[in-house]
Amino acid sequence: MIPSYVFYKKLNKDNVVDEVMAESAVFNNVLNQTVIKSIYKTLNEKRLLLQRTTLTDFRNYLSSSETDLFEEISITCKKDGKTTTRLVTRHKEVSPYAIALSLAPHTYASHYSALYLQNLTLNIPKPIYVKKKATRPKAMPEPEKLSQAQLEKTFAVPAKTTNSIYTFRYKGVTREVYLLEKSATVDNGITRISAPHAPAGIAISGVEKTLIECVLKPNYAGGAQEVLNAFYAAKDRLKILRMMQLLEEGRYSLPYGKNILFYMDRAGYSERQKDLVRQRMSPATQELITYLEKNMHNPALDANIGIYYPERIAVQ
Structure with a gap:
């Protein structure tokens, strides 16, 4: 049974709503169980x-049709069909990000998603891409031990796609x-930006980290052409030494510096x-001669840089 009142009576109804919504805004008005515990x-x-109000009482209060503060939405994992829920505010729009x-x-x-939020693409991507902490550290081979044969084998196969895909319906x-x-082995290069319907801002990779991650996985960024367009859009904002520092800190085994050099060359950098x-x-x-994307068919070679690239890619 939902308690009719869980707050001290010295607070009137408006005070109650103000207190709850102020705390909710800290979390962009999206509440999971951890956030509910924090607000509680x-x-x-x-x-x-x-004093008698339990955590369950409090959650019931938030989701009650009587208080009309939050609605419950379901998030479903496409792989196994398992569903989790979130509470989102009813009377303020919430950012899907x-x-x-x-x-x-x-x-x-x-x-x-970062390209879009950083104004580095004119497209509005339908999927939302987010990164989480790795469940276990990844072993990184030393670049000095990389051979041409290993490089060719790595890029001959199609790019992998994550199985961690979720869906939710909102508005x-x-x-x-x-x-x-x-x-990456370190968490540098992440910032927070203002975004509509997100009062606490959105955590996002900075411009330099965004471009690096798109270079590494262009299949999550709309392909090589979109990455090239992003390098062109970032010309007046990109801090090149910062980008190279982040690349080094990531300890990537493949020679992605050549990929970056290719994009900068085609985008008209000095x-x-x-x-x-x-x-x-x-x-x-x-x-070493490397590749711009995985599993390319009949690629062209940029002999000056030492990289194969899709022949269809357009120069800005």
């Missing part, structure tokens, strides 16, 4: 809740979320800017 604890510390980011702790918007629109694992990339590239991989 905060209100208890402020001595706003009656905030709902997607609630799937796991320490997540941030990445790839095509009559069904959204698809790709929940990706972080590939020789001085491209030299900043060349100077930070591993000498051990300089002689």
